Amino acid sequence: MATIRDVARHAGVSISTVSLALNGTGPVSEETRARIDAAVAAVRYTPNLMAQNLKRGQSKLVGMVLGDAANPFFGRLFGTIDKQISGHEHMLIVANLASDPDRELRTLTLLKRHRVAGIIMTPLRNDPEFAAYLNEIDVPVVLVDQDVDGTALDFVTSDHHRGTEMLTEYLARLGHRRIAYVGGQRSMWVARRRLEGFRAAMAKADIPVEPEFEVVADYSADLAYDNVIRLMSAPRRPTAILAANNYMAIGALQAVTDLGFRCPDDVSIAGIDVVAWSSIVMPRITTVEQPIEDLARVASLWMMEHVRGEAVRGGPRRCHIAEPRLVIGHSCAPPPK
Amino acid sequence: MATIRDVARHAGVSISTVSLALNGTGPVSEETRARIDAAVAAVRYTPNLMAQNLKRGQSKLVGMVLGDAANPFFGRLFGTIDKQISGHEHMLIVANLASDPDRELRTLTLLKRHRVAGIIMTPLRNDPEFAAYLNEIDVPVVLVDQDVDGTALDFVTSDHHRGTEMLTEYLARLGHRRIAYVGGQRSMWVARRRLEGFRAAMAKADIPVEPEFEVVADYSADLAYDNVIRLMSAPRRPTAILAANNYMAIGALQAVTDLGFRCPDDVSIAGIDVVAWSSIVMPRITTVEQPIEDLARVASLWMMEHVRGEAVRGGPRRCHIAEPRLVIGHSCAPPPK
DNA sequence: TCTTGGTATCGAACCGTTTCGATTGGATCG
DNA sequence: CGATCCAATCGAAACGGTTCGATACCAAGA
Numbered sequence: 001m002a003t004i005r006d007v008a009r010h011a012g013v014s015i016s017t018v019s020l021a022l023n024g025t026g027p028v029s030e031e032t033r034a035r036i037d038a039a040v041a042a043v044r045y046t047p048n049l050m051a052q053n054l055k056r057g058q059s060k061l062v063g064m065v066l067g068d069a070a071n072p073f074f075g076r077l078f079g080t081i082d083k084q085i086s087g088h089e090h091m092l093i094v095a096n097l098a099s100d101p102d103r104e105l106r107t108l109t110l111l112k113r114h115r116v117a118g119i120i121m122t123p124l125r126n127d128p129e130f131a132a133y134l135n136e137i138d139v140p141v142v143l144v145d146q147d148v149d150g151t152a153l154d155f156v157t158s159d160h161h162r163g164t165e166m167l168t169e170y171l172a173r174l175g176h177r178r179i180a181y182v183g184g185q186r187s188m189w190v191a192r193r194r195l196e197g198f199r200a201a202m203a204k205a206d207i208p209v210e211p212e213f214e215v216v217a218d219y220s221a222d223l224a225y226d227n228v229i230r231l232m233s234a235p236r237r238p239t240a241i242l243a244a245n246n247y248m249a250i251g252a253l254q255a256v257t258d259l260g261f262r263c264p265d266d267v268s269i270a271g272i273d274v275v276a277w278s279s280i281v282m283p284r285i286t287t288v289e290q291p292i293e294d295l296a297r298v299a300s301l302w303m304m305e306h307v308r309g310e311a312v313r314g315g316p317r318r319c320h321i322a323e324p325r326l327v328i329g330h331s332c333a334p335p336p337k
Numbered sequence: 338m339a340t341i342r343d344v345a346r347h348a349g350v351s352i353s354t355v356s357l358a359l360n361g362t363g364p365v366s367e368e369t370r371a372r373i374d375a376a377v378a379a380v381r382y383t384p385n386l387m388a389q390n391l392k393r394g395q396s397k398l399v400g401m402v403l404g405d406a407a408n409p410f411f412g413r414l415f416g417t418i419d420k421q422i423s424g425h426e427h428m429l430i431v432a433n434l435a436s437d438p439d440r441e442l443r444t445l446t447l448l449k450r451h452r453v454a455g456i457i458m459t460p461l462r463n464d465p466e467f468a469a470y471l472n473e474i475d476v477p478v479v480l481v482d483q484d485v486d487g488t489a490l491d492f493v494t495s496d497h498h499r500g501t502e503m504l505t506e507y508l509a510r511l512g513h514r515r516i517a518y519v520g521g522q523r524s525m526w527v528a529r530r531r532l533e534g535f536r537a538a539m540a541k542a543d544i545p546v547e548p549e550f551e552v553v554a555d556y557s558a559d560l561a562y563d564n565v566i567r568l569m570s571a572p573r574r575p576t577a578i579l580a581a582n583n584y585m586a587i588g589a590l591q592a593v594t595d596l597g598f599r600c601p602d603d604v605s606i607a608g609i610d611v612v613a614w615s616s617i618v619m620p621r622i623t624t625v626e627q628p629i630e631d632l633a634r635v636a637s638l639w640m641m642e643h644v645r646g647e648a649v650r651g652g653p654r655r656c657h658i659a660e661p662r663l664v665i666g667h668s669c670a671p672p673p674k
Numbered sequence: 675t676c677t678t679g680g681t682a683t684c685g686a687a688c689c690g691t692t693t694c695g696a697t698t699g700g701a702t703c704g
Numbered sequence: 705c706g707a708t709c710c711a712a713t714c715g716a717a718a719c720g721g722t723t724c725g726a727t728a729c730c731a732a733g734a
Contacts, residue, residue, distance in 0.1 A: 001452075001475060003720055014684045019722060026723090027681055049450045050387045050396070051720035055689050059387070060451075061430070069416035072409050079406035082433045091447060093398070094431040096419045110428060113386045114397075115338075138338060340690055351714045356692060363693095364711055388690035391719050 002043040011039035022047070049089065053115070060089045062303060063111035065104070065121035067145075069096040073246070073273060073292065074122065077144065080296030081120060085303065090117075099219075101125045105133060112139060117307045120299050123148050126189050140306035142299050146189045152317040156299045158290040160190050160272075161197035163324040164242065166288055167270045168201035170326065171240045175334045176268065180213040180231050180238035182224050182248050191219075194244045194272065213238055217248050224251030232259050232267070239335035240268040249274050249285055253331070264333035284329030291322045298322075339380040348376035359384070386426065390452070397426045399640060400448035402441070402458035404482075406433040410583070410610060410629065411459065414481065417633030418457060422640065427454075436556075438462045442470060449476060454644045457636050460485050463526045477643035479636050484526045489654040493636045495627040497527050497609075498534035500661040501579065503625055504607045505538035507663065508577045512671045513605065517550040517568050517575035519561050519585050528556075531581045531609065550575055554585050561588030569596050569604070576672035577605040586611050586622055590668070601670035621666030628659045635659075 008015045013032060020026035021036045028036075039045070053059045062085050066074045082092050093116060095107045101124040111119055118140040123130070131150035134141060142154040164181075171179055181198050184191035195214070202209050215231065217223035224243060231238060232255065241256070243249035249271025253263060261267050274287040298320045305311040341359075345352045350369060357363035358373045365373075376382070390396045399422050403411045419429050430453060432444045438461040448456055455477040460467070468487035471478060479491040501518075508516055518535050521528035532551070539546050552568065554560035561580060568575060569592065578593070580586035586608025590600060598604050611624040635657045642648035 005720080015721080016685075016723075017683055020683085023722080026683090029682060032682080046446070046449050048391075048452055048720055050391050050452055051689090052722075053689095054385075054387050054391055054691090055720080055722050057689070069419065070409070070413045072407070072412060075409060075412040076407045078431075079433050079435060082406065082431070083435065086432055086444075086447075089447065089450070091430050091432060091451060093428050094415075094419070095423055095428060096416050098416060098420065107423075109383070110423075110426065112383050113426070114428060115385055115387055342690080352691085353693080353715075354713055357713085360692085363713090366712060369712080385690055388719090389692075391689095391721090392691045392693085394719070 001048075002045045003048070004045070006043045007036065007039045007045045010043055011035045059115045059117045060091065061093050061114060061116045062090060062307065063114070063116040063119040063121075063139075064092050064094045065107055065111075065119065065123075066094060066096050067122045067124055068099045070098075071246070073290070076292045077122070077296055080293050081300045084297065084300035090307070097124055099124065104130070108133070108137065112137070118142070118303050120144060120303055122146060124188070126187065140303070140311070142303050142306075144295060144299050149189070154299075154302050154311075154318045156295050156302070156320045156322075157190075158295060158322045158324050160193040160324075161200070163272055163288040163290075164194045164197035164244065165201040166324065166326045167242055167272070167286070168198050169205065170286070170328070171242065171268060171270060171332065172201065172205040172207060174240075174268065174332060176240040177207050178210070178213070178236075178238045178335075179207070179240045179242060180215070180228075181242050181244070182215055182217050182227060182252060183244040184219045184248075185216060191244065198242065217251070219245050219247055221247040221251035221254070224248035225255045228252045228255035229259065232256055232261065238267070240270070240332070243269070243271040245272050246274045249287070253285065264331050266336060268332040268335070270332055285331045286329040287327050288324040289327050290324055294322045295320075338385075339382045340385070341382070343380045344373065344376045344382045347380055348372045396452045396454040397428065398430050398451060398453045399427060399644065400451070400453040400456040400458075400476075401429050401431045402444055402448075402456065402460075403431060403433050404459045404461055405436045407435075408583070410627070413629045414459070414633055417630050418637045421634065421637035427644070434461055436461065441467070445470070445474065449474065455479070455640050457481060457640055459483060461525070463524065477640070477648070479640050479643075481632060481636050482527065486526070491636075491639050491648075491655045493632050493639070493657045493659075494527075495632060495659045495661050497530040497661075498537070500609055500625040500627075501531045501534035501581065502538040503661065503663045504579055504609070504623070505535050506542065507623070507665070508579065508605060508607060508669065509538065509542040509544060511577075511605065511669060513577040514544050515547070515550070515573070515575045515672075516544070516577045516579060517552070517565075518579050518581070519552050519554050519564060519589060520581040521556045521585075522553060528581065535579060554588070556582050556584055558584040558588035558591070561585035562592045565589045565592035566596065569593055569598065575604070577607070577669070580606070580608040582609050583611045586624070590622065601668050603673060605669035605672070607669055622668045623666040624664050625661040626664050627661055631659045632657075 004015055004018050008018045018036055021028040021033050049060055068074055085092055097103050104125050120142045122145045123143060126148050131148050134148060134151045144156050147155055183195050186192060199209060215227040217227050241252050243252050253269050256263055256267050263269050270286045272288055273290055274285045341352055341355050345355045355373055358365040358370050386397055405411055422429055434440050441462050457479045459482045460480060463485050468485050471485060471488045481493050484492055520532050523529060552564040554564050578589050580589045590606050593600055593604050600606050607623045609625055610627055611622045
């Protein structure tokens with residue numbers, strides 16, 4: 001592949017002149033500039049960004065770590081962030097954790113070796129060892145969706161607490177009192193926040209939480225399915241089910257349908273984050289939507305500030321907490337008498 | 338950030354010895370190796386991959402160009418490819434075209450500047466100018482899903498022709514004769530193949546194709562919605578609708594539902610590529626599934642062969658055409674009497 | 675005529691690595 | 705005991721760029 005040297009030879013000028021001309025970083029006569037442009041075209045020169053970055057001591061690469069690429073939530077998040085970042089020369093180098101927290105550290109180290117200018121990530125782990133690693137990393141990091149306790153990194157999320165609260169309030173207003181909650185692993189920050197929102201709303205509505213109605217299904221459709229089969233087969237069964245993510249909502253819907261119940265006539269179902277293009281299908285599931293575009297916009301904005309050196313690392317922590325939006329579908333109704 | 342020089346100084350050896358030791362590429366005494374390891378830990382050394390790549394004249398970066406990151410098809414494709422590629426040191430640098438063909442050339446050029454070792458892409462454009470560009474690019478390319486006429490690049494896809502054929506045969510077997518086809522832009526390779534499969538199956542079943550039943554909806558749910566509203570409002574309406582992708586299938590389902598028809602009692606709906614996690618929802622749409630994991634596996638395998646220099650560019654063209662799988666749901670039934 | 679100053683161009687050092695061709699010192703061998 | 709050989713280590717030259725401090729030239733001012 002052609003190098004700057006080839007261009008220089010072909011144009012009959014020195015290497016430095018070519019560099020000066022191409023970057024517009026020094027005075028070059030009109031005539032020389034024309035000869036250089038011609039040479040560039042003739043030898044098909046494409047500047048080597050690795051060499052440029054090495055010399056300049058900076059990088060045009062931004063790392064992005066996704067919790068689970070197969071989940072449409074992450075697809076839309078990535079798409080929007082990419083639109084903002086992949087501008088002039090910057091590009092995104094993306095890694096997928098596939099929901100496996102063990103890959104997290106290795107992935108971050110690999111990104112460091114690639115000398116990325118910054119990292120946007122949706123973390124899975126939330127433990128002191130991981131927090132310590134993040135505190136020592138010398139690359140700007142913006143966390144999205146989930147927090148890591150004990151760090152002071154920029155953080156963009158939606159109000160998960162408020163999200164389940166809104167859905168719970170809605171179900172309570174419809175008259176439900178036996179509301180089951182299908183949640184994620186308690187060790188995850190987001191799962192805890194969502195559970196707390198549920199409990200807060202239940203308390204406010206003065207409904208006692210029944211412990212057997214609070215189940216953990218690890219954000220998996222299959223586990224949610226099994227749990228809901230169990231819940232709905234018990235003599236005293238819930239009249240409404242609140243699932244803490246899209247997969248579990250669909251698993252729950254599948255379970256009640258397979259048992260011969262109709263939704264919403266026999267049982268109401270609501271879910272967090274059931275993204276638009278699946279909720280078109282019947283029955284449209286009542287959900288709270290995270291404003292993904294908004295999250296992505298703020299995350300990439302802050303990242304670019306870091307990359308351009310405008311934001312200081314170690315300054316006060318920046319948090320952006322977006323308000324989720326209640327989208328009422330056809331999956332909820334007053335409880336059967 | 339610490340460089341190899343810092344390690345050398347700290348360990349009291351020369352730079353070359355450190356390099357030799359770290360890469361295991363020369364004899365180093367046990368004792369020196371220990372001192373170097375200690376130094377690496379002490380100064381927190383992380384090798385600079387940009388510098389390594391520059392020197393070695395290779396790159397650990399593989400480019401990936403996605404047609405539309407928000408579509409779960411691409412999310413799963415990316416996730417699986419990432420799992421195969423992101424091995425030891427390789428990583429994926431991903432760009433999203435957001436269905437905009439104008440970004441395609443610019444994106445490829447940017448990847449070239451980053452000196453990626455190869456590019457896996459799902460192309461949007463399919464015209465001579467684009468083919469010419471691809472023929473001149475000096476980076477190994479593997480095409481996925483869609484072909485570009487006039488190139489001889491490695492190509493991995495599923496049998497789109499066979500896919501619509503299977504669905505059409507299935508509808509014909511159920512007794513349908515008024516089958517509407519909602520397809521994508523004819524300029525796209527995949528859209529043409531799918532349309533041909535439909536026509537072939539219709540001919541084989543000896544059903545005349547009615548031109549007004551072949552509509553174009555650009556792979557968009559909204560356009561499909563509008564078209565199906567029109568089709569189903571006409572005096573002579575189809576008894577079955579075949580949608581050529583997931584978005585359009587959902588748009589079609591939405592349209593018939595909004596008009597008060599029931600699916601499958603009043604009208605059958607089948608769609609290509611309605612991915613698993615949305616098809617759980619009721620009614621489960623009958624579909625042909627692309628074996629995404631298989632496509633991803635072959636694509637990354639071939640790419641790694643190129644990266645490792647095992648595959649020759651300019652050799653005979655390699656094609657992998659996977660068989661789609663018919664998944665029968667609850668959205669199709671014999672036509673009303 | 676001798677500075678001064680600005681414009682266009684160039685040479686060389688450097689970014690962080692790898693790698694090739696020395697150099698050194700001890701062990702082995704005839 | 706001198707010639708060989710091998711293991712361990714090092715110095716220096718790249719890789720493809722950027723950038724700083726020359727240098728050469730020419731016009732303007734004293």
